[in-house]
Amino acid sequence: MSESSGLPLRICVMPTGATPPEGAPLGAAGGLVARLGLDGGEVRLTVVLVARPVAELRWLFDQVLRKVKKAFELAGPVVFEAPGVPIEIAETLALDLRHGFGERVSHELGAAVDTLAASEALYRAWVEEDATLRTSTAIGSDIAAWGRAQAGRLPVEVRVYDRAAVERMGLRLLTAVGGASDVSPPTLVVARYTPETADGAPEAPLMLLGKGVTFDSGGINVKPYESFVSMMKNDMAGAALAWSLFKHLAEAGSPRPLLLVIPTCENPIGEGAMRPGAVVKSYRGLDVRIDHTDAEGRLILADALAWASDNYQPERVLCFATLTTAALIAYGPYATPVHFAAPDLEAALTRASDASGEDLHFFPSRVWHLEANRDEEADLKNTARLPSHAARGAGSRNAGHFLLHFTDRPLTHFDIFASTWNWAGDAPASGWGATGAPLRTLVKALALLDA
Numbered sequence: 001m002s003e004s005s006g007l008p009l010r011i012c013v014m015p016t017g018a019t020p021p022e023g024a025p026l027g028a029a030g031g032l033v034a035r036l037g038l039d040g041g042e043v044r045l046t047v048v049l050v051a052r053p054v055a056e057l058r059w060l061f062d063q064v065l066r067k068v069k070k071a072f073e074l075a076g077p078v079v080f081e082a083p084g085v086p087i088e089i090a091e092t093l094a095l096d097l098r099h100g101f102g103e104r105v106s107h108e109l110g111a112a113v114d115t116l117a118a119s120e121a122l123y124r125a126w127v128e129e130d131a132t133l134r135t136s137t138a139i140g141s142d143i144a145a146w147g148r149a150q151a152g153r154l155p156v157e158v159r160v161y162d163r164a165a166v167e168r169m170g171l172r173l174l175t176a177v178g179g180a181s182d183v184s185p186p187t188l189v190v191a192r193y194t195p196e197t198a199d200g201a202p203e204a205p206l207m208l209l210g211k212g213v214t215f216d217s218g219g220i221n222v223k224p225y226e227s228f229v230s231m232m233k234n235d236m237a238g239a240a241l242a243w244s245l246f247k248h249l250a251e252a253g254s255p256r257p258l259l260l261v262i263p264t265c266e267n268p269i270g271e272g273a274m275r276p277g278a279v280v281k282s283y284r285g286l287d288v289r290i291d292h293t294d295a296e297g298r299l300i301l302a303d304a305l306a307w308a309s310d311n312y313q314p315e316r317v318l319c320f321a322t323l324t325t326a327a328l329i330a331y332g333p334y335a336t337p338v339h340f341a342a343p344d345l346e347a348a349l350t351r352a353s354d355a356s357g358e359d360l361h362f363f364p365s366r367v368w369h370l371e372a373n374r375d376e377e378a379d380l381k382n383t384a385r386l387p388s389h390a391a392r393g394a395g396s397r398n399a400g401h402f403l404l405h406f407t408d409r410p411l412t413h414f415d416i417f418a419s420t421w422n423w424a425g426d427a428p429a430s431g432w433g434a435t436g437a438p439l440r441t442l443v444k445a446l447a448l449l450d451a
Contacts, residue, residue, distance in 0.1 A: 007043050008076030009068070013061075013093060014048045015084045021046055026067060030060045036068065043072050054089055054357035055334070061093055062428040065100065080107040088355040095120065095440060096429035116443060119248040120436035126240035127420060127434035131215035131233035135184035136264035139212055139239060143189050143260075146247065154250055155195055161188040171263070171307060173288060173299040176280045177213075178265020180272035184214045188304060191260040193250040205259035206446075207314035207409070209305060210242025211235070211297045211321035212264025219267050219293030221276060228325070234434065235297070237420040238320035239264055245442055255450055259312050263304035267296045279378045283307050284406050287378035295382040297323050298402045306406040316342070316410040318442075319403060322417040326395025333424035335359045336438050339400035339413040344449065352444035357428070358419070358437045369394060369401040380405060414438070 014020065023035030023046060033048040045068055049057060068074070078101045082090035091113050097105045098117035107113065126134060140160035147158030163185045167175055171188065178186040189212075197203055213235040216223065223229040239262045246260040274280070278290045280299075284306040288299065301321060308314065327337055338360050341349060346362050353360045368386065372394075375381035384398035400413040419437040422430040430436075 006075035007038075007041065007072050008078070009043045009045065009072075009074050010079045011081065011097070012044070012046045013080075013082040013085050013090070014046065015086075016049050016051050018048050018084070020048050026064060028060065028064050030056065032060045032064065034064045036071075043068065043074065049085065049089070054092055054355060055359050056357075057089065058092060058096060058357040058428040059426070062096065062426070065429075074101075076104070078105045080105055082109075092355070092357050092440070099124075099429035099436060115252070116248070116440060119244050119443075120439050122247070123237075123240050123244035123439055124434035124436050126243070127234050127237045129233070131266070132183070134233065134236065135214050136178070136187040136212065136266070137184065139214070139236070139243075139262060139264050140187050140189045143191055143243060143262075147191060150250075154193065156191060156193050156250060158189070158191045161190070163187065169307060170283050171303040172280050173282050173303040174263050174265065176274040176278070176290070177219075177267055177296045177300050179274070180270035181266045181268040184264070184266040186265040186300075187212075187263075188307075189260070189262040189264060190308070191246060191258075193246070193254070193258040193260075195253070195255060195257060203257050204313055204315035205257040207259040207261060207308060207312065207317040208242040208246050209261045209301060209308070209317055209319040210239035211237075211301055211319075211323065212239030212262045213267055213297055213300070214264060215266040215268075216294070216296065217267055217269050219269060219273050219296060221293040222269060223294055231421065234421050235267075235322050236264065237322050237416060237434070238297075238414075241320045241416065241420070241439060241442075242318075244439055248439075248443060249446065254446075256446075259308065259314055261304050261308045263300040265300065267293070282406070286380055286405060289375050289378040289381045291375075291381045291383040295399070297321050298399050299382055301403055302406040305403060305411075309407040309409045314409050316345070316412065317407065319411060319413040320416055321413070322420060323399050323413075323415045324396045324417055326399075327415040328418040328423060330396060331361060331418055333418055333422075334427060334435075334437070335361055336419040337361050337363060337396050337400075337415045339363050339397065339415070340365050340404070340410075341412045342410055345412055345445070348445040348448040349441065351448060353438070353441045356438075356441045356444055358441045360438065360441065363397055363400075365401065365404065366397075369397050370404055372398050373402045373405065
């Protein structure tokens with residue numbers, strides 16, 4: 001088929017077992033059946049689904065789309081139809097199309113799909129923005145501006161604590177990590193959403209905690225090229241995810257109170273940078289030895305987690321962070337390891353991830369990972385190690401357990417290093433950069449908990 005210019009695209013996805021219309025067969029993996037045609041200047045793609053998990057259907061569908069994009073220049077509108085397809089699969093594929101084609105996509109699945117697509121777009125845009133622009137100051141300014149715009153509309157309050165305030169508050173781990181930077185200085189952003197309750201009594205909030213390292217050089221233990229240093233503007237993806245989720249839920253009128261907490265700075269190299277071997281007293285009073293300056297994310301999260309737990313007593317905490325490259329090494333691309341989820345949350349997340357096609361893997365708390373963070377010189381060190389030949393393993397688990405030392409509230413930690421960025425180059429609907437995962441799963445899971 002010859003390449004054309006500026007053609008519209010009509011996509012029809014049919015349920016498993018359906019008979020596709022006439023058309024040129026388009027080679028598809030995994031048993032997917034695809035037919036391609038050109039009718040009246042419109043490219044028509046028909047895809048018949050197969051009985052596979054939604055995560056695999058997303059990937060297979062995207063592989064078909066990539067072939068179509070190579071064959072045609074698709075500059076026109078994109079119409080998506082999915083008659084007879086289960087609604088959750090149809091919505092997931094529509095979200096992927098919105099990711100790939102933007103607002104050119106039309107469908108009949110309702111406004112909720114477009115609203116969620118816009119939230120995913122915000123999340124991706126923040127992660128992909130240049131680190132000289134998406135600084136800690138910009139993060140605070142943008143969230144504060146949104147808060148002011150909600151006056152009289154939503155019950156929200158935003159506070160931005162600058163370097164001086166953070167120092168007065170005793171968040172010494174946060175200032176240790178980012179203290180050498182004037183471009184992206186240590187900052188704590190806190191936003192509250194407090195809807196009215198049925199009896200008027202205050203309720204404990206759901207806390208959304210996001211790591212906001214706007215650029216991670218590795219510090220004095222400088223990050224080598226092989227450790228993705230050129231992509232480390234994405235090290236604030238946890239903050240972007242927490243913010244996008246908070247904003248989405250608040251604007252949707254969530255019945256539950258929400259607390260957004262973002263510790264943010266960069267991890268710079270400079271004469272004021274934290275030194276390997278330094279011992280820093282955390283907000284909670286625990287002494288932490290800086291064994292390696294490139295294990296900085298857990299430090300800023302620990303202080304913010306302890307401070308917010310003391311001041312707001314959240315019902316539970318969801319923590320999002322590109323915390324360890326071990327998450328990518330151990331679980332591969334696309335997957336998100338989830339640590340310490342309570343049974344009700346794990347059940348909701350499992351249902352939501354199955355429907356959304358975003359892989360989650362669950363791990364409980366274990367005392368040996370908690371103890372691996374202990375130190376002989378200080379109370380804790382920021383590079384946990386299991387004994388003997390296991391010392392190189394469990395990086396994501398050990399880092400997550402570090403955080404358990406800093407709160408008494410129920411904590412669930414999402415290590416999104418592998419899933420938030422298109423490391424493999426073929427994440428569904430993603431070009432180079434951010435994927436938007438696992439926002440749609442979180443939105444669906446929290447809706448299940450609220451039902």
